[in-house]
Amino acid sequence: MVTTPQNPSGPAISAEHLVRRFGQVTAVNDVSFRVEKGEIFGFLGPNGSGKTTVIKMLTGLLPLSSGSAYVEGLDVRVDSELVRERIGYMSQNYSLYHDLTVAENLQFYGRIYSLDAARLKRRIEEVVQLNGLAPYMNRLSAQLSGGWKQRLALGCAMLHEPKLLFLDEPTAGIDPVARRQLWDLLFELSGHGITFFVTTHYMDEAERCSHVAYIYYGKIIADGTPNTLRELPDVQPQGTIRVEITTPEVTRALRFARQVPGIRSATIFGQSIHALIDDHLDLQVLEEQLLKNGIAVAEIRPLAPSLEDVFVELTYKHQALLEASRA
Amino acid sequence: MPDLFRGFGAVFYKEVLHVRRDAGTLFFSLTMPLLQLFLLGFGIDTNIRQINTVVYNADGRRESRELLDRLKNSDTFHIIRYVENDHDLNDMIIAGKTRVGIKIPVDYSDRLIHNMSAQVLVLIDGSDSSVAGQAINVTNAIGLDESLRRVLEDRAAFAVDMRPKLLFNPDSRSANFFLPGLTAIMLLNVTTFLTAFSIVREKERGTLEQLFVTPVRPFGLLLGKLLPYLGIGFFELSLILFFMRFVFLVPIHGSVLLLFILSMPYLFAALSLGILISSKAKSQAEAMQLAFLPILPSVFFSGYIFPRETMPALFYPISYLIPATYFINITRGIILRGAGIKHLWTDGLALFIIGTLLLVIAARRFRNKVIMA
Numbered sequence: 072m073v074t075t076p077q078n079p080s081g082p083a084i085s086a087e088h089l090v091r092r093f094g095q096v097t098a099v100n101d102v103s104f105r106v107e108k109g110e111i112f113g114f115l116g117p118n119g120s121g122k123t124t125v126i127k128m129l130t131g132l133l134p135l136s137s138g139s140a141y142v143e144g145l146d147v148r149v150d151s152e153l154v155r156e157r158i159g160y161m162s163q164n165y166s167l168y169h170d171l172t173v174a175e176n177l178q179f180y181g182r183i184y185s186l187d188a189a190r191l192k193r194r195i196e197e198v199v200q201l202n203g204l205a206p207y208m209n210r211l212s213a214q215l216s217g218g219w220k221q222r223l224a225l226g227c228a229m230l231h232e233p234k235l236l237f238l239d240e241p242t243a244g245i246d247p248v249a250r251r252q253l254w255d256l257l258f259e260l261s262g263h264g265i266t267f268f269v270t271t272h273y274m275d276e277a278e279r280c281s282h283v284a285y286i287y288y289g290k291i292i293a294d295g296t297p298n299t300l301r302e303l304p305d306v307q308p309q310g311t312i313r314v315e316i317t318t319p320e321v322t323r324a325l326r327f328a329r330q331v332p333g334i335r336s337a338t339i340f341g342q343s344i345h346a347l348i349d350d351h352l353d354l355q356v357l358e359e360q361l362l363k364n365g366i367a368v369a370e371i372r373p374l375a376p377s378l379e380d381v382f383v384e385l386t387y388k389h390q391a392l393l394e395a396s397r398a
Numbered sequence: 399m400p401d402l403f404r405g406f407g408a409v410f411y412k413e414v415l416h417v418r419r420d421a422g423t424l425f426f427s428l429t430m431p432l433l434q435l436f437l438l439g440f441g442i443d444t445n446i447r448q449i450n451t452v453v454y455n456a457d458g459r460r461e462s463r464e465l466l467d468r469l470k471n472s473d474t475f476h477i478i479r480y481v482e483n484d485h486d487l488n489d490m491i492i493a494g495k496t497r498v499g500i501k502i503p504v505d506y507s508d509r510l511i512h513n514m515s516a517q518v519l520v521l522i523d524g525s526d527s528s529v530a531g532q533a534i535n536v537t538n539a540i541g542l543d544e545s546l547r548r549v550l551e552d553r554a555a556f557a558v559d560m561r562p563k564l565l566f567n568p569d570s571r572s573a574n575f576f577l578p579g580l581t582a583i584m585l586l587n588v589t590t591f592l593t594a595f596s597i598v599r600e601k602e603r604g605t606l607e608q609l610f611v612t613p614v615r616p617f618g619l620l621l622g623k624l625l626p627y628l629g630i631g632f633f634e635l636s637l638i639l640f641f642m643r644f645v646f647l648v649p650i651h652g653s654v655l656l657l658f659i660l661s662m663p664y665l666f667a668a669l670s671l672g673i674l675i676s677s678k679a680k681s682q683a684e685a686m687q688l689a690f691l692p693i694l695p696s697v698f699f700s701g702y703i704f705p706r707e708t709m710p711a712l713f714y715p716i717s718y719l720i721p722a723t724y725f726i727n728i729t730r731g732i733i734l735r736g737a738g739i740k741h742l743w744t745d746g747l748a749l750f751i752i753g754t755l756l757l758v759i760a761a762r763r764f765r766n767k768v769i770m771a
Contacts, residue, residue, distance in 0.1 A: 130611045132610055132611065152613060155611055155612060155613050156613045158611070160608065160611040160612075162604050162607055162608055163604075164603065164604040165604075166603065166604045166605045166607065166608035167603075167605070168412065168416070168603070168605060169603070170415075170416060170419040170420065171412065171415055171416075171419075175412075175415060179408055179411075179412045180612075182405075182407065182408035182411075183405050183408045183409075183609070183612045183613070183614055184612065184613060185404070185613070237611075
């Protein structure tokens, strides 16, 4: 068996042309991406788009139909055993044993990774300190709140000092404070060179990632830093600008805006409308038109596209391509 | 610990913690079999005695009363009522108040005195076949006996004298027959349930998914999870044997050690069945329903209650697929007949083969439906 030599400066993950078929269905279709060491990689996509399948392939649970993947320099097709020793994984339901105490959960996961007694003791102390679990050590994990469960699960996943952590929807269903604290912790750990592979549905979390990819029906349709994605020509076509129209009457304004020639698309965001408009359309004129129709306008200003805008545009475009290829 | 079993120690210790924390389940699973043991041990007697009987004695003379005394003394019939016409006789049976109706015709004594054949009508409710069978046998025997006595008159002995002797269970005690069989059913129950539950619980919680992405090897995981339940199975067996021997006074004629050794392939088959169930069930409720499935065939097709010999030809082969069939033969063999390894090794082997097959199927299902799904 040939083990790929470790390259300390190589990427944490490199996936090339990953394909996974289940019978007739192609769940993952020619997916390629690279995650550099120390990145927080946000992996986004709707449910059923293939996120979990990709994670299973990268962790060696699911054989690749074709393509190749290297995790921490190891070929997952050959060395899945070694891969699993070097990564940490935290699933969205935190995978804790509710009838065991916090300490017992930590000990169990430590022993699973064959940490010897001295190292286990040291690592538990470190993890407990980092996650602030000290007051809860003898409590059953069933009695912890969502945020603390998540900290415990993260603690369990990093006991064996992995350099790469997979977090599958780590913040689903926990309160905003706990979410914020988790992200602060991720940034701190990433500063120490730990790589994170995070799936999430929250766009604000995606904005915080140093690198995001968006998977849609088994294909990656966006891959880059949040800023490079915002500047993609598909998102911001030549000759258009994106504006935010703030108005107390968003629904009426939306109905009106969709009839104005030159406004290509419009969506409500709270008390405002985000619209993609032709750049020859004069904002002053637009405001007057709205006022003339009895719609009060507080402000119209140019706006950089959010990641949500990016994914919406790319999804539309991808759907159009799919339909065109079917026709 | 070799690498193949990596994670065994950690999983085993954790599983023991689960069992200790969930004392309720443990208590329940250990006491349920004992409860059944008491119900079956005290409550069921398959020897049919004192069948409710109605009599219409149209003759009423000495010969007819002698016949009725003989029927009463057989311990099989319990005459609860005398009626005066055919209609009442029928009615009592239809109403379910009696199972047997005996009509002695008006000329019974006359015909006997004149050395003619006398007829006695015996109506039997056939809805319970074992009661009916017993009633037929005993009335036939009494009729034959009565006839022979009249034919032979002064001769003391019959030409052929059959002397049946019951081996192994001379008093025909039902407990002796049922309790060794119950051992097999209970052991299957408890171990299959507990195993299926312990795995499905991890599926529900998502901890199983988590364990798959750790370096735990499948053998380490399985062995660590199953061994505690194997231990519980052995404890259960000891408990049942203890009560069987010292409370229900069922004598154990063979080697208890052999019984424990041969229970290993049986427990292995039961645990594998538990794993198979857990590969299918998505929730503990579903596991509960699925775990009930193997119980019915184990009760009805294994020879536990009904003899396998009387099964229709279509079903007979099924009994060979049921682990309980072999283990009931083992428990009855060792406990009642004092059988040794030379009589029972084939049953042990069969259990081992069934267990291995189940484990292979379960492992494949697990890989395809759980890990790679």
